[in-house]
Amino acid sequence: MALMPAIAPFGTWPSPITAAAVAAAGATPQWLDVVHGPGPVHGDRDTGAGPAVWWAEARPAEGGRVALVRIGDDGRAEDVLAPPWNVRNRLHEYGGRPWTVVGDTLAFTHWDDQRIYAAPLPGGSAGADSDGRVRPLTPEPAVPHGVRYGDLRPGADGAVWAVRETATGSRRTDVSRDLIAVSRDGEVRSLAATHHFLTAPQLSPDGRRAAWLGWDHPSMPWDETAVCVAEVDGDGALGPHRVVAGGDGVSVCQLTWGPAGELLALADPSGWWNLHRVSLAGAAGGTGFEAIAPVEAELGGALWKTGARWLAPLDRDRYAVLASGRLAVLDTTSGTLTPVAPELTAWAPSLAVAGGDVVGIAAGPHTENTVVRVRPDDGTVEHLTPEPELPPAEYLSVPQERTFRTADGHAVPAYVYPPRHPECAGPDDERPPYLVHAHGGPTGRNYAVLDLDFSYFTSRGIGVVAVDYGGSVGYGRHYRERLREQWGVVDVADCAAVARTLVEEGTADPERIAIRGGSAGGFTSAASMTTTGTYRAATVKFPILDLAEWTGDGGEVHDFEAQYVYGLVGPLPETIRRYRDRSPLHHLDDLAGPVLMLQGLDDEICPPDQAERFIAALEGSGIPHAYLPFEGEQHGFRSAATIVAALEAELAFYGQVFGFGTPDVPALELRR
Incomplete structure (x- = not known):
C-alpha cells in the first residue's frame, strides 16, 4: 500500500539533490571527433586504422579545466593530457575547436597562454605528456593572451590550419584575424585574411582546395556568411580566394567536403538551415547553392563556436544531421528525414561517423550528456562513457x-x-x-x-x-x-x-x-x-x-x-x-x-x-x-x-x- 505524501509548503521539501551534487555531475563533454590511425576522418575518408573517439571535457572539480579524453584500447575513457593542460581558447571569446590530429601528432590550444602545442599521439594507456613531450608550436605573445588561436584543423603538408586572433590595441574591439598554417617545426605562416571574422580552412579530399566561412560587422554568422574557396599551392600556401556562395542575407553555419569531393554547406536561403551543394565556380547573383533534399526543418544552428558540426556524411546518399538538435538521417535519394534514437532529445553540434555509426554527445529527458554511439539503421544506442551518477529518478x-x-x-x-x-x-x-x-x-x-x-x-x-x-x-x-x-x-x-x-x-x-x-x-x-x-x-x-x-x-x-x-x-x-x-x-x-x-x-x-x-x-x-x-x-x-x-x-x-x-x-x- 502506497504511503500518503507528507504535506509541506512548496520550496521546503527535503531533497537529496545538493548544489555539490549538481556541480559534481557537471563534467561536460564537448568538441568530439573520431581519430583514425595516424589522422582524423573527414567526411567518409578513413585515413588510417583503428577509429578512436576523442573529445574535450570541462571539469568543475578541477577548477573548470578542460581535459582531452579518448576511448582507450580497453574501451574505457582515459585522459590524453594530464593537468595543467587546459584544452580551451578565446577565439571570438566563446572559443573555437581547440584540438586536432595531423598525422601522428596531436595539436591543441592551452588556455593559460592561448598558444598551440603539439604532442605525439598517445600509445597504450599513458597520456601524451607522460614523458614531457608536449612542446609549443607557436611563439609566446608579448602581451598575455595578446595572440590567440582557435578552430584547429588538419592542413596541407602536415601543417595545422587555424584562425589567429591578434590584439592590436587596448580596447576589447581592437582585434585582427587571419588564417594561418603552423608547420611541425613551429613555423607560422599567414594564409589569408578575407573577412573580419573567419572559420579555419578545410582541405578538400584531393588536397587541391581549401574552403572557409567569413563575415563582417555588423552581421553575426546567423545573419549572413560568405563561402570562400582558394586553390592550394604546391608549398601549402593558398592562392587568391573567391567568394562562391553566401552573403546577401544567407547564413551558412557549416561547410564540409562530401564523399565525392564536393563542397557541401548547411545554408538557409529558404529560411531553414538545409543541406546544399556549393558551386565552386560561383553563381550569378552570388547564391551558388543547390538544395539537396530540402526539408522544412532546421538542420543547423547558430555558429557561436567555430568548428561546430551539425552534419556528417554516412555515405554518398545519407547524412547524419541534427534537426533542431535531434539526430536524424537525411536520405538525399528519397528526400526523407528520419528521426534516430528519439529518446536522445539534444545533441551537441559535434557529430562524427565511425564505421558507419554516428558518434556524438547527447542527452535526454532522463539522462545528462554522455558520449554515445548510435547505429543509424535501427537506432541502437551504446553509451561510450558511463552515464553520470544521478540522484534517484523520482526526484528528477x-x-x-x-x-x-x-x-x-x-x-x-x-x-x-x-x-x-x-x-x-x-x-x-x-x-x-x-x-x-x-x-x-x-x-x-x-x-x-x-x-x-x-x-x-x-x-x-x-x-x-x-x-x-x-x-x-x-x-x-x-x-x-x-x-x-x-x-x-x-x-x-x-x-x-x-x-x-x-x-x-x-x-x-x-x-x-x-x-x-x-x-x-x-x-x-x-x-x-x-x-x-x-x-x-x-x-x-x-x-x-x-x-x-x-x-x-x-x-x-x-x-x-x-x-x-x-x-x-x-x-x-x-x-x-x-x-x-x-x-x-x-x-x-x-x-x-x-x-x-x-x-x-x-x-x-x-x-x-x-x-x-x-x-x-x-x-x-x-x-x-x-x-x-x-x-x-x-x-x-x-x-x-x-x-x-x-x-x-x-x-x-x-x-x-x-x-x-x-x-x-x-x-x-x-x-x-
Missing part, C-alpha cells in the same frame, strides 16, 4: 514540451519542469513558486533534457519553465528574426505570456514567480523586472544592463558581438532613444522587486562593470538585493565552488523573498 523533474500563446497569437515553445518529489506534496490551498528561465544568446535555445540545475529547485517544490522566446534558434529564420530590433520587447513579452498562462491555469502562484537568466538571459530577466509587473524577484547572472555601452563605441563589449546589438535594437545614432528606454540600468525606479546578481570578475564577454553599477545604484533604494562576485570566473561558471555558491545563494534568495525556510543552505544577506 521530466520536462513537458508545450506551446504557449502571446496576446497577439504568436506561438512560444517552452519546457515546463513541474515540482517533483516522491514523498512530499504541497498544501491543497497553495500553488508552487515558479522560475521562468530565459536562455542566453539571445540567439540560443533550450532543450527537452534532464537538467540538474532545474531539479535542484523542482525537488524542493519550486517549478521551472524554460522559454524559447522569439529570437530562439531551431524554428527557422522567421522565428529567429522576430527579435530583430525587438530585444527587450519580444523576449520580455514572450516570457511574461508563458508566466501568465501558468498562473491562469492554476499551475503557478502569481505572488511567487521569479525570472532568472545569464548573459543575454540576464538582460531579459532585468528588463522584465523593470517593464512588467509579472515577477516578484529576479536572479541576474553575468548580464548586459546598459545597451548603449554594450557596443563597439561604448567600449564594454568584445569584438565578436560589438555590433550584434545593432540588429537586436536598432542602428545608431538614429535609434539611440531605444537603447536607453530598454536598458534596465536606466529604469531602476521601475524595478518590481528584489534582485540577486551573480558575476564572474574575469568575464570578457559581459564584464563586471555593468553589474557593479547596477548594484551601486540600488544602495539605499529600499529594494532588497545581493551581489556575489566570483574571482577567477569568466563568462558562465566553471568551477565547482562557484557553482555550489551560486545555486545555494539562489535558493536562499527565493526562500527569503517568497517566505519559505531554506535551512540546508547559508542565509543570504539582502541589502537595501
